[in-house]
Amino acid sequence: xxxxxxxxxxxxxxxxxxxxxxxxxxxxxxxxxxxxxxxxxxxxxxxxxxxxxxxxxxxxxxxxxxxxxxxxxxxxxxxxxxxxxxxxxxxxxxxxxxxxxxxxxxxxxxxxxxxxxxxxxxxxxxxxxxxxxxxxxxxxxxxxxxxxxxxxxxxxxxxxxxxxxxxxxxxxxxxxxxxxxxxxxxxxxxxxxxxxxxxxxxxxxxxxxxxxxxxxxxxxxxxxxxxxxxxxxxxxxxxxxxxxxxxxxxxxxxxxxxxxxxxxxxxxxxxxxxxxxxxxxxxxxxxxxxxxxxxxxxxxxxxxxxxxxxxxxxxxxxxxxxxxxxxxxxxxxxxxxxxxxxxxxxxxxxxxxxxxxxxxxxxxxxxxxxxxxxxxxxxxxxxxxxxxxxxxxxxxxxxxxxxxxxxxxxxxxxxxxxxxxxxxxxxxxxxxxxxxxxxxxxxxxxxxxxxxxxxxxxxxxxxxxxxxxxxxxxxxxxxxxxxxxxxxxxxxxxxxxxxxxxxxxxxxxxxxxxxxxxxxxxxxxxxxxxxxxxxxxxxxxxxxxxxxxxxxxxxxxxxxxxxxxxxxxxxxxxxxxxxxxxxxxxxxxxxxxxxxxxxxxxxxxxxxxxxxxxxxxxxxxxxxxxxxxxxxxxxxxxxxxxxxxxxxxxxxxxxxx
Numbered sequence: 001x002x003x004x005x006x007x008x009x010x011x012x013x014x015x016x017x018x019x020x021x022x023x024x025x026x027x028x029x030x031x032x033x034x035x036x037x038x039x040x041x042x043x044x045x046x047x048x049x050x051x052x053x054x055x056x057x058x059x060x061x062x063x064x065x066x067x068x069x070x071x072x073x074x075x076x077x078x079x080x081x082x083x084x085x086x087x088x089x090x091x092x093x094x095x096x097x098x099x100x101x102x103x104x105x106x107x108x109x110x111x112x113x114x115x116x117x118x119x120x121x122x123x124x125x126x127x128x129x130x131x132x133x134x135x136x137x138x139x140x141x142x143x144x145x146x147x148x149x150x151x152x153x154x155x156x157x158x159x160x161x162x163x164x165x166x167x168x169x170x171x172x173x174x175x176x177x178x179x180x181x182x183x184x185x186x187x188x189x190x191x192x193x194x195x196x197x198x199x200x201x202x203x204x205x206x207x208x209x210x211x212x213x214x215x216x217x218x219x220x221x222x223x224x225x226x227x228x229x230x231x232x233x234x235x236x237x238x239x240x241x242x243x244x245x246x247x248x249x250x251x252x253x254x255x256x257x258x259x260x261x262x263x264x265x266x267x268x269x270x271x272x273x274x275x276x277x278x279x280x281x282x283x284x285x286x287x288x289x290x291x292x293x294x295x296x297x298x299x300x301x302x303x304x305x306x307x308x309x310x311x312x313x314x315x316x317x318x319x320x321x322x323x324x325x326x327x328x329x330x331x332x333x334x335x336x337x338x339x340x341x342x343x344x345x346x347x348x349x350x351x352x353x354x355x356x357x358x359x360x361x362x363x364x365x366x367x368x369x370x371x372x373x374x375x376x377x378x379x380x381x382x383x384x385x386x387x388x389x390x391x392x393x394x395x396x397x398x399x400x401x402x403x404x405x406x407x408x409x410x411x412x413x414x415x416x417x418x419x420x421x422x423x424x425x426x427x428x429x430x431x432x433x434x435x436x437x438x439x440x441x442x443x444x445x446x447x448x449x450x451x452x453x454x455x456x457x458x459x460x461x462x463x464x465x466x467x468x469x470x471x472x473x474x475x476x477x478x479x480x481x482x483x484x485x486x487x488x489x490x491x492x493x494x495x496x497x498x499x500x501x502x503x504x505x506x507x508x509x510x511x512x513x514x515x516x517x518x519x520x521x522x523x524x525x526x527x528x529x530x531x532x533x534x535x536x537x538x539x540x541x542x543x544x545x546x547x548x549x550x551x552x553x554x555x556x557x558x559x560x561x562x563x564x565x566x567x568x569x570x571x572x573x574x575x576x577x578x579x580x581x582x583x584x585x586x587x588x589x590x591x592x593x594x595x596x597x598x599x600x601x602x603x604x605x606x607x608x609x610x611x612x613x614x615x616x617x618x619x620x621x622x623x624x625x626x627x628x629x630x631x632x633x634x635x636x637x638x639x640x641x642x643x644x645x646x647x648x649x650x651x652x653x654x655x656x657x
Contacts, residue, residue, distance in 0.1 A: 010471045011578070015629060018526055018606070021083065022631075024071035026448030027054045030631070031068045031083045032527050038086055039482075039520035044102055047094040050087050051104045055131040055177075056124055056447050058095040058170050059153055061088030062508070063162050065293075065442045074524055076607065079490040082511075082519050089516040096173035097166045105135060109178055113137040115461050118197045120188050121208035123151020124443050125434035127174050128450025129206050129457075134178025136458055141202070142180065145187035147239070151210050153443070155235050156294075158301050159504035189401025194408075194430070204429045204457045207408070207416060208450065211395040211435035217252065221347025222391075226354035230298045230392035237301055246387030247308040250357050252344050253295030253392035277419050277426045279411035280438050290440035295392040296327050299336045302390065304503055311337045311384060313344060315362050315374055330507075333498060339384070343376055347389055356383045397436040406430070415439060422456035423449065431456055469631040479528060479613040479626035482521050486610065491519040525611045527629050532602060534623035542623045544600060548615035556608040557615065562599040 016023045021031040030049055037046035051057040064084050072080035094102040115138055119126040122144030130140045148154050150167045175182055186192065188209065197205050214229030221227070226246060230253070236243045295312065303310045312331065314321060318340045321328060332338060342359040349355055361380035367373040397415065402408050407427035409417045416425060416432040423431045433449030435441055441449075455466050482488070494509040501507055511519065534540040549557045575591035589597065616624040 010473070010629065015471065018529055018629065019631075020071040020073055020526060021068040021081075022527075024067045026067070026442075026445045027451065028448075028631070029053050029068070030527070031081075031087075032523055032525060033630070034090065035081060035083065035086055035520045035523045036525060038089065038516055039523065041517065043090060043093050047090040047102055048104050050090050051095070051102075053451075054444075054447055055128050055174055056153075056170055056443065057087060058091040058097055058166055059124075059162065060084070060444055060447070061091045061095075062166065063153075063157055064444050067442070067444070073526055073607070074522055077486065081523055082490060082493060085493045085508075085511055086516055086520060089511045089513075092510060095169070097169040101173075105177055108135055110135065110137040112139075112179070113462075115139070115203045116141070116201060117457060118143065118200075118202040118205045119208060120194075120197075120205065121151060121210060121434075122146075122149040122171075122182060122184075123208060123210045123434065124153060124446035125208035125210070125450040125453070126151070126206065127171065128447045129208065129433070129454045130180050130450075131174045131177050132451055132454035133457065134180050136454070137178070138458075139179040140181070142182045143186040143188065143192065144182065144184050145190070145209075147184055149182055149184065152212070155212070155238050156231065156297075158234070158238065158297050158304075160300070160304065160501070160507050161297070163506050187401075194402065194406045203461055204431065206453050206457065207425070207430065207432040207436060208434050208453075209397060209399070209401075209436050211397040211440055213396045213398050214391065215394040215396055217344065217391045217393055219344055219346050221349055221354065224347055224349040224354045225352055226349075226387055227347060227389045228391070230294050230390055231395055233298055233390050234294070234301065237305065243305070245302055245305050245307055247306075248311075248386045249299075249302045249307045249309065249388040249390065250311045250313055250384055250386045251295060251299045251302065251390045251392055252313050252357070253292070253298070277409060277417040277424075279413070279417045280415065280420070290395065290442070292321075292327060294395070296331050296336075298390050298392045299331055300334055302388075303335060307388070309337065310335065311339060311386070313339045313342050313357065313359060313384070315341070315343050315365050317341045317362070317365075320365055334501060342382070343374060345376075345381060348383065354387060354389055356385045357389055358383050395435065395440050399436065408432070419456075422459065423453045424456055424460065429460065472630040472632050474628040474630070476528070476613075476626045476628055479611075479616070481525065481610065481612045485522065485524075485612075488518065488522045490522065491515045528611045528626055529606070529629070530604070530609065530611075530613075530615055531625050531627045532623055533625060534621065538622075540622040542602070543621055545620060547618045547620065548624060551614045551618040553612060553614065554608045554610055556605040558603045560601050560603060562594075562597070562601055565595075565601065567594045 019030075019032070022028055025031065034046040034049040037043075037049065054060060061084060064087075066084040068083045069075070069080040072083065074080050092098055094100060113136070117133055117138050117140050119130050119140060119142045122142045126142055126144075127149070130142055133140050142149070146155060149171045153162065154164065154167050174180070188194065194205060212231060212235070214231040216222070216229075230251075233243065295314070299310050299312050318338075321340060328338065339359070341362045343362050345358045345360045347354055347357055359382050360376035361382070363375040363377050365372065365374050399410060399414065399416065402410065408430055409426040411417050416437045418425050418432050418437050423433045423437070425432050431453045433453045434446045437449070438445070459465055491511065493511065494515075496505065496507050496509065532542065534542050544559065546559060549559055572591050572594060575594070579591065589599070611626075613626050616626045
């Protein structure tokens with residue numbers, strides 16, 4: 001096979017559009033690659049790809065909100081690949097919690113550096129950053145306020161969703177990465193101040209304190225005995241403290257207040273500051289996802305602690321509820337009684353203790369402009385009797401440990417302002433990431449923040465810049481997909497029967513080997529694509545036979561005449577500006593000639609392509625090839641000075657089976 005282009009330029013936007021699962025993952029995990037390796041039975045290789053960019057892979061295999069699945073192109077056909085469950089399948093075989101763990105960091109540690117970094121907070125941001133910094137050669141000290149590491153992974157997520165031995169195994173693996181010291185029961189503002197860390201000789205500080213404070217609900221009766229905040233409830237339960245709960249519990253949630261916070265924040269204008277930092281607004285989707293997880297976790301935990309009835313009250317109608325459908329169904333299956341379309345009006349008490357929640361029927365949640373602006377029906381008061389009310393209405397960070405002399409800017413919304421590229425705050429050498437910067441976020445977002453902060457700290461301390469990934473292009477000699485791939489159905493994720501979901505026993509069981517392979521075979525291999533690159537030298541110019549069109553099972557190819565297209569001036573100019581990237585597409589035609597000359601155009605709908613390779617196999621002259629694209633991440637050993645960085649994508653061409 002001839003290598004037609006030794007140093008092929010790849011348009012990053014086009015490349016990202018062909019990596020939907022990888023692009024959607026904040027940590028840029030190459031999900032498609034490890035899924036395809038599972039289908040081949042190459043579990044250790046698959047685990048290495050899943051774990052390499054994500055130091056919390058075992059945890060994400062159980063509780064990640066899986067944005068990769070939302071982006072999966074298979075979902076446009078029937079159902080997305082069960083990527084999260086497949087990751088768990090791998091970590092149960094080779095993760096730190098397994099019988100046969102694989103050390104993906106063996107041989108990756110770099111030479112010891114003369115810098116010390118303090119990480120304030122031992123949650124997913126802090127652990128992720130410490131992991132990457134240790135691999136780079138830094139000495140890292142993690143200061144954790146709680147008696148256990150893991151942050152909300154340990155303190156906020158119930159055991160029935162995330163077993164504690166998995167968290168502990170993941171933490172042990174990270175601590176063994178390099179020179180990392182963990183100091184428990186060390187809270188900022190109590191045992192130390194940020195200024196103390198400077199005086200102790202730390203060269204950089206990362207603030208990763210999360211959002212462990214519950215938001216308040218301003219209605220009469222919130223001070224009655226029996227009224228609790230959701231986060232406080234989960235913290236007590238997960239640390240094993242005694243928590244008295246009644247027999248009839250009402251959880252107020254649904255993401256309504258979180259939505260209010262997010263929508264209100266969206267109306268603020270981001271302020272640019274002299275120090276290059278910005279105040280950030282939380283993602284509506286992320287805030288809502290966190291709030292609804294809290295709502296369901298609180299409800300099910302209350303049921304497992306002995307409550308005879310657990311009711312859930314939320315503003316939204318059933319269709320508007322921000323919780324994922326499977327979350328609502330799971331809650332109802334386990335006995336949670338959902339009351340959609342009701343807003344809390346007041347909490348009623350007797351002798352200082354709660355006896356009922358009074359609600360109003362929601363008229364609407366969002367007004368005609370789409371703004372969160374709930375209205376209620378007059379004279380629609382309803383009372384729900386109860387002896388416990390838990391408010392699962394969102395989270396906020398505690399930042400009172402920061403003093404004016406620290407120089408860290410706090411936004412009007414109580415979040416830390418940072419440089420969005422480096423995550424450095426307005427104080428030189430102090431970085432921040434996670435919920436204390438962006439509001440409540442997904443676990444995988446926090447992992448990505450930790451990795452980004454590690455790079456920012458490294459670039460700050462050493463005055464260097466990490467290069468962007470290179471693109472490896474593999475020209476495949478043979479490529480085929482499983483027969484009947486579109487007939488394969490999504491495998492159900494096994495779970496405990498309802499009558500066995502007692503106490504804090506883990507509910508989801510995970511795939512066995514047979515189910516994992518069947519599910520993995522459904523992957524469409526989005527990192528592989530058909531490429532039309534004929535040229536005169538090797539006799540592979542297209543002869544317009546139409547064979548590729550005839551054989552395409554998805555009808556995603558079409559040959560049409562050039563005169564059917566209209567080229568606007570701005571389109572032509574864009575083609576001129578990107579001529580080095582579009583020489584194949586234009587096939588020796590100058591952009592200025594479009595609309596003037598005659599000819600034919602091959603159209604391809606890449607959203608419908610299933611990468612079957614039949615068009616390449618059918619092409620009689622080899623115009624069409626199947627090419628695989630792989631991003632090779634920059635390793636710390638390849639660091640170079642900022643001045644020598646140029647193009648973001650450097651391409652290596654390979655020729656493999």
